[in-house]
Amino acid sequence: MSQARLAPGVVPGRLDPHELAANFVDVAPPLDDHEARVAADRCYFCHDAPCVTACPTSIDIPLFIRQIATGTPDAAAMTIFHANIFGGMCARVCPTETLCEGACVRMEAEGDPVEIGALQRYASDGLMAQPGHPFRRAEPTGKRVAVVGAGPAGLSCAHRLAAKGHDVVVYESRPKPGGLNEYGIASYKAVDGFAQAEVDWLLAIGGIALRHDQRLGRDITLDALRAEYDAVFLAMGLGGVNALRAEGEERGNVLDAVSFIRDLRQASDLTALPVGRDVVVIGGGMTAVDAAVQARLLGAENVAIVYRRDRSQMGASRHEQDHASRSGVRIICNAAPVKVHGNGSVVEVEFAYTAVDPDGGLRLTGDRFRLKADQVFRAIGQRLDGAPDALALDGGKIGVAGPGRTSIPGVWAGGDCAAGGDDLTVTAVAQGRDAAEDIDAHLTGRPVEIPG
Amino acid sequence: MADLRSNFIGITSPNPFWLASAPPTDKEYNVRRAFQAGWGGVVWKTLGSEGPPVVNVNGPRYGVIHGPDRRVLGINNIELITDRPLEVNLREIKSVKRDYPDRALVISLMVPCDEDSWRDILARIEDTGADGVELNFGCPHGMSERGMGSAVGQVPEYIEMVTRWVKQYSRMPCIVKLTPNITDVRKPAEAAMRGGADAVSLINTINSITSVDLDLFAPQPTIDGKGAHGGYCGPAVKPIALNMVAEIARNPATRGLPISGIGGVTTWRDAAEFMALGAGNVQVCTAAMTYGFKVVQEMITGLRDYLDSHDMDMSDLIGRAVPNVTDWNQLNLNYVTKARIDQDLCIKCGRCYAACEDTSHQAIALKPGRVFEVIEEECVACNLCLDVCPVENCIDMRELAVGEMDLRTGIRRGGYANWTTHPNNPMAVKAAE
Structure with a gap:
């Protein structure tokens, strides 16, 4: 047994390499x-x-x-x-x-x-797994489209536009393409570098240029893209993380779950990745489950998910909840954080049980408890950061009509940054695809092919 | 507890389940294992004339049709009669029969179509202690090209002639095994009866090509790039076999001729169906080749449970369905049913709708919420919906009472009337007043 297994604080190497390798195998092995x-x-x-x-x-x-x-x-x-x-x-x-x-x-x-x-x-x-790419591009149209964000929505859109003969340039703020497929999904769901292999395979259709480290508002502007391209598709996802709004959340080792998941996905050596002995994850969605389960798999002794409403309202499906429970994660519902205790770094999190008012509003009760914690992950949702001012928003996201049309002519949006989605990869893919069809129809007058 | 002891044309066995003449009964080792497992009898793999034995191919002998999960639905074979020396087979038959006197042991025979050949082979088997002979007039491949097997079985005159020889030169009970590769199975059965056969057994295998290798462009099983038709057997052929058994059972010319039922018997239920259509016992091959000899134990307990639960003896079962096998023109055209869907059992797959809407009578409505309902005004009661429904008992056919209105025709259901008296029949006979 690794000496670090029961070490207090946030330390690497709680499990030995063999245990870690076994813990992070493919969660659902392929069918023969x-x-x-x-x-x-x-x-x-x-x-x-x-x-x-x-x-x-x-x-x-x-x-x-x-x-x-x-x-x-x-x-x-x-x-x-x-x-x-x-x-x-x-x-x-x-x-x-x-x-x-x-x-x-x-x-x-x-x-x-x-x-x-x-x-x-x-x-x-x-x-x-076979060589080559199964789709062929249509005759070139001479049209050029800019896509912002190389996640599922952006690349889905880019692929379909490329297939229809348009030339596409994808601007991505991070060093690697893939978006949340690469940075935001639990490791055991996409093992062996599948996300990058999939992007490479997708790009093999040709006609798609990828530009890295290009952030909208920092390195590029919407106005410049509109001026240079025949159409623009915005799919930059949600860059910001919601705050807990609990006293003391600035203390050490109170982190964003998405950052933890990202670091884990990008880690070349899991034994070097630090994790707490007592981990608390606040939130109720898939990100909360992914973070909590992976904290367990890294060797955390006690991991709890704390969600402010009841179980049926969790964003994570029942299947995901059961997966967490089977992994040894405790799920506590109807409790919200009120204070992060500690001295420099977090030591405990204080929660209040919640109650639902007759009007549906949530209120804190006087019933409180504390959980020991040397690491806390926030997984209470993300928000849009840095959207161009000219765009009309809807509920904090880019407002869209029909197949992703924004308030600005020639600009479409889809994926998590656009209003109306449900933060699922598959929805982002559908939105990217449908926007591409609409863009194509707009640029060429050809009929829309939906779906497929 | 029901008594399964069987007496078929004087041949007794502890149960009516025999292994058919086929690869499983080719030698002593297998037959002893079969008897140990509980088989009531075996028909030993077909013996040929004295002299150099036949040879088999040295490539694959079987072609198979698979169902889901590689379940064997049908096997085609190109194996010939026994390829072991006659003396060896005779010695082994004698040895097995000596040790298993209570089991039926019948010898299948196939020799050239001349009187001397049959007289000689019958003399050779005389002292084996075997209970009877079965004349293989059914094998459709290889031997038929040499004027034997189904080449004989397709000519009623030859069947009658050879059967006569066999009854003349042997004291043993004689079963004539019939080929299904013929247009009217009643004719060879009548010929066998005229020749003095004690029973017929059927069906032998059906000429078939199971599949084509789409890379080699050759039938399977493929022998060095070529394939020949084989004989098809197993669960897939059971419906054909049942009909042929019933045709003989209800033919006035052959009524009472004992029948050994063969063709896809896989479970006790299959056996019971053959017996209900007139078979005195059954012979099995493919089920044993697929699952081993142990399957007989399920057949024994299953048939016994069925007979007990229906308070029947085996003799009550044999032939019980024969009077209900009739010609189409005797069916009651005033019998009216309508499909009915149990909404509590329905899983909303819509297969009934697709089948009815695309290929039948547009008699199922698709209502909001994927609720499927029968439109009685359109329903002709074909029952395709019931057949394609994946949920047992979800759809049934409700019988209209006499006098109840058929919403499709606007006519109230009448009493029994068939085509022979129907006004649309130009040959109609006037109904009795």
């Missing part, structure tokens, strides 16, 4: 050929299938599953990619239990859906 055939056979090929309706990218799921069942997984992959070029990542990170699999009629029949996510991964991985 036979498993895929067996899983595919369970699909009923429903009429107007509820799973398709439930998919934000409207992948023709019964069709691709039938293509797997009949021994043509590459055709299945093309069915997926026509609708969703990030089919590989979505197969890994989609909350399928609330989307396609939650809608599967097998749930009604026996409470056990067709393994749509695993089948999607089987087909998409198989095609992506």
Whole structure:
């Protein structure tokens, strides 16, 4: 046993390299050929299938599953990619239990859906492992489009625009493309550098230039982009993190969950990554679960998620909550932080239980408790930072109408930075795709192809 | 507890489950294992004439049709009759029968279509202690090209002739095994009866090509780039076999001719169905080749439970469904049903809707919330919706009472009337007044 396992404070190397390697393996190993055939056979090929309706990218799921069942997984992959070029990542990170699999009629029949996510991964991985890129670009249109942000929304948009013959330049503020696929998703959901491999594969269509370390408002401006390009698509995500608004949150080791997840994803040596012995995560979404579970996997002894409302209102799905519980994370609901105690660094967090007023508002009760904590992660949502002043906002995000049209002609937006999404990769992909179709129609007068 | 002891044309066995003449019964080792597992009898793999044995291919002998999860639905084979010396087979048959006197042991035979050949082989098997012979007039591949097997079974005159020889030169009960590769199975059965056969067994395998290798462009199983048709058997052929058994069972010319039912018997239920259509016992091969000899234990307990739960003896079961097998023109055209969907069981997959809307009578409505409802004004009661529904008992066919209005035709349901008296039938006979 590692000597550091029970060390107080935020220290690296609580677990030895073997334990860490075992903890961070693929959370859902891929299906082999036979498993895929067996899983595919369970699909009923429903009429107007509820799973398709439930998919934000409207992948023709019964069709691709039938293509797997009949021994043509590459055709299945093309069915997926026509609708969703990030089919590989979505197969890994989609909350399928609330989307396609939650809608599967097998749930009604026996409470056990067709393994749509695993089948999607089987087909998409198989095609992506082959050399080359399966899409060809249309004849050049001579049009140029700027995309801000190389996350799922931006690259989905860029790929479709490139496929339609436009030239695309993607501006990305970080050193690597991929957005939250690269920086914001738990390691065990996308192992072996999948996010970068997927981006490389996607860019192989050609016609997409990537410019790194280009932040809107710092290195580039919307006005300049509008002047240089025929259209602009904004997909820079949410750069800011909401504050706890609890006394003492400036104390040491009170951190953003997204930063922790990012550092973990980018770490080349997990034994060098520090983690607390007693970790408290505040929030109730997928980011909270990803941070809490990974803190456990790094060797934290006690990890608690504290959420201010009740369990049914958590952003994390029941499946994610159960995953956290199975990983040894304690989930405490109906409690909000009021004070971070400590001397320099955090030592304890004080919470008040909450109650719901008749008007639906949340209020703190006098019932309080403290949790021991040497590390605290904020996971209470992110906000848009640095949006150009000229853009009309809606609820703190860029306001859009229809397929991502902003208040400024020639400027579209999608993904987390745009209003109306649900902070899911798959939704961002759909918005990028649909904006690309709209941009194409706008630039060329061609009809829109939705979906796929 | 129901008594499963069987007496089929004087051949007794502790149960009606025999292994058919096929690879599983080719030698002593296998047959002893079969008897140890509980099989009531075996028909030993077909013996040929004395002399150099036949040879088999040295590549694959089987082609298979798979269902979900590689479940074997049908097997096609190109194996010939036994390729072991006659003396070895005879010695082994004698040895096994001596140790298992209570089990049925029948010898399958196939020799050239001349009187001397049949007289000779019958003399050779005389002292084996075997209980009977089965004449293999069914094998559709290899041997048929040499004027044997189904080449005989496709000519009723030859069947009658050879059967006569066998009854003339042997004291043993004689079962004639029929080929399904023929247009009217009643004709060879009648011929066997005329020749003096004690029983017929059917079906032998069906001419088939199971699949084509789409890289080699050759049928499977493929032997050095070529394939020949084989004989198809297993669960996939059961419906064909059931019909042929029933045709013989209800044919006035062959009524009462004992039948050994063969063709895709995989479970006790399959066996019970063959018996209900007139088979006195059943023979099994593919199920044993797929799962091993132990499957017979499920067949034994299953048939026993079924008979007990219905308070029937095996003799009550045999032939019980035969009177209900009739011709289409005897079906009651005034029998009216309507599909009915149980909304509590419905999982809203919509397969009934797709099937009815695209390929049938547009008699299912898709209502908001994916509620599927039968439109009785359109429903012809084809029952395709029930057939494609993945949920058992979710859709059933409600029978209209006599006098109840059929909303599709606007006619109240009448009493029994069939096509022979229907006004649309130009050949209609006047109904009895």
